[in-house]
Amino acid sequence: MGDRLDLTFSALADPTRRAILARLASGDASVNELAEPFAMSQPAISKHLKVLERAGLIARDRDAQRRPSRLVAKPLAEASAWLHHYRQFWEFSFRNLDDLLEDMTMAKKKIKRPTRKPTGKPTSRKL
Amino acid sequence: MRYVDSFKVSTPSAREIQVTRDFHAPRQTVFDAFTKPELVRRWLLGPPGWTMPVCEIDLRVGGAYRYVWRKDGAKDMGMGGIFRQIESPEKIVATEKFDESWYPGDALDTTVFAEDGDITSVTITVLYISQEARDTARRSGMEAGMAAGYDRLEELLAALPVGGLR
Secondary structure, three states: OHHHHHHHHHHHOOHHHHHHHHHHHOOOEOHHHHHOOOOOOHHHHHHHHHHHHHOOOEEEOOOOOOOOEEEOOHHHHHHHHHHHHHHHHHHHHHHHHHHHHHHHHHHHHHHHOOOOOOOOOOOOOOO | OOOHHHOEEEEEEOOEEEEEEEEOOOHHHHHHHHHOHHHHOOOOOOOOOOEEEEEEEOOOOOOEEEEEEEOOOOOOEEEEEEEEEEEOOOEEEEEEEEOOOOOOOOEEEEEEEEEEOOEEEEEEEEEEOOHHHHHHHHHHOOOHHHHOOHHHHHHHHHHOOHHHHO
16 A cells, blocks of 8 residues: 555646546546647656556556546545544544643642641741 | 644645644643653544553654554554654654555654744654655765765755755
8 A cells, every 4th residue: 555655645746647637537538638738748748647547546448549548536545544544643642632731731830839738847037 | 722723734745744733831841742651652642442552762863762552453553763853842853664564664754843922833744755765866866965875865854944844
């Protein structure tokens, strides 16, 4: 899962690739169709498609002529699930920390206001 | 006062995850809560049901830390690393690796504590250093530091100011 997550994050880090994914979300498309909105050559788009394919985010049919690409969701789902668990771990941990910090701060305040104990000694005062 | 809404998770780059949260406590107190094992095991637990049977922290440069989390019915989860930089009470930099590692290599954790009046803001940035990043650094030889190898890269990364990572 580790390598896949790595590939997924890097694939998603590029704005052109994210735009390609957004386009494919509304339907399959050929390389020509995908290259159209960008001021980019077909080989340049193909490079992006290879990255997305390696990350398992898109699948390309073996049709020699058109090789249309389509969206594949699984790695995105894995990345999303991981991020969700990560968020949850910290969210809960920090709430625990709120409690602990409150205890620590109250404890410190108690130390600053020590309870008076009778010592049996007369206090001397300068007049 | 609890600043629950201050909690944020973001991905500043393809290799980083950043978590921020504010706390109503002095910076030194928060720093202690993050670095004393008897305190860490009381909060770094995630959702209910988990305990920390192992929580060891040797707080010095080159020192190691080790955490193990346990929950009934689940497999123990272990993690640890080495401290690279310690500036009390402002900053801690340490490597991170889970026993059942889902990513290749270590990650580099930078925790920064910033004080503003009664509030301490904590920012944790996890930088995932992949094999790919290492190989690229070696091959490109773009900067003298990077060409010197992975260990050097880690040193440079440890020295980066957190502002640069935002």
